[in-house]
Amino acid sequence: QKEVEQDPGPLSVPEGAIVSLNCTYSNSAFQYFMWYRQYSRKGPELLMYTYSSGNKEDGRFTAQVDKSSKYISLFIRDSQPSDSATYLCAAYSGGYQKVTFGIGTKLQVIP
Amino acid sequence: GAVVSQHPSRVICKSGTSVKIECRSLDFQATTMFWYRQFPKQSLMLMATSNEGSKATYEQGVEKDKFLINHASLTLSTLTVTSAHPEDSSFYICSAKSGEGGYTFGSGTRLTVV
Numbered sequence: 299q300k301e302v303e304q305d306p307g308p309l310s311v312p313e314g315a316i317v318s319l320n321c322t323y324s325n326s327a328f329q330y331f332m333w334y335r336q337y338s339r340k341g342p343e344l345l346m347y348t349y350s351s352g353n354k355e356d357g358r359f360t361a362q363v364d365k366s367s368k369y370i371s372l373f374i375r376d377s378q379p380s381d382s383a384t385y386l387c388a389a390y391s392g393g394y395q396k397v398t399f400g401i402g403t404k405l406q407v408i409p
Numbered sequence: 410g411a412v413v414s415q416h417p418s419r420v421i422c423k424s425g426t427s428v429k430i431e432c433r434s435l436d437f438q439a440t441t442m443f444w445y446r447q448f449p450k451q452s453l454m455l456m457a458t459s460n461e462g463s464k465a466t467y468e469q470g471v472e473k474d475k476f477l478i479n480h481a482s483l484t485l486s487t488l489t490v491t492s493a494h495p496e497d498s499s500f501y502i503c504s505a506k507s508g509e510g511g512y513t514f515g516s517g518t519r520l521t522v523v
Contacts, residue, residue, distance in 0.1 A: 306450070330511070332511040332512070334514070339500070339517070339519060340516055341415065341502050341515050341517040342502070342514045343514070344410075344511045344512070344513060344514075347510055347511035386452065388511075388512075394441045394458075394506060396455055396458075397443070397455070397504075399452045399453045400452060401451065401452040402452055
């Protein structure tokens with residue numbers, strides 16, 4: 299079992315839709331959770347960074363962490379074609395510990 | 410926010426030659442940097458952890474003599490792929506952490522060995 303599981307998709311949605319991206323993890327030591335957006339042939343761009351359980355909102359993006367169920371979510375409101383990319387969830391236990399990534403979900407927002 | 414600059418963005422080299430990739434933290438000091446490798450449709454795989462002033466720590470299965478890492482200053486880490494072969498063709502990305510917060514990635518280097 300991978301430490302961080304993520305459905306690779308692809309996920310296609312119409313412009314303006316609410317997108318829900320999810321990951322599960324198995325390592326109870328994970329305390330910090332991140333979502334990255336990666337365009338083709340580019341490095342990952344940090345979108346959201348959260349500590350422990352709870353919600354965090356930044357513009358059209360909302361990250362949720364439920365440590366009791368080991369579930370990580372990213373919601374994108376009013377999705378735009380420019381949101382089309384691969385979204386990677388990631389987690390680590392703290393400090394400079396190794397970051398574990400999901401495989402990434404490819405999202406396509408259709409105009 | 411924190412910025413990590415990575416160069417070159419793309420390199421093509423002949424089999425048997427060596428290639429150096431640079432990773433710089435532009436507005437913060439990074440005592441630790443990380444080097445990843447990413448194959449198409451696969452996630453990021455950590456290759457090694459680069460520590461300023463000391464030897465890098467390599468992940469299991471990564472040849473340290475082939476992937477030489479040097480972290481000579483608090484803002485610069487380099488990855489040298491020695492005696493490159495076509496199977497080394499991949500997307501290499503560095504990452505660093507600026508204080509509290511998530512890890513910032515460089516823009517990546519696409520290496521093609523012909």
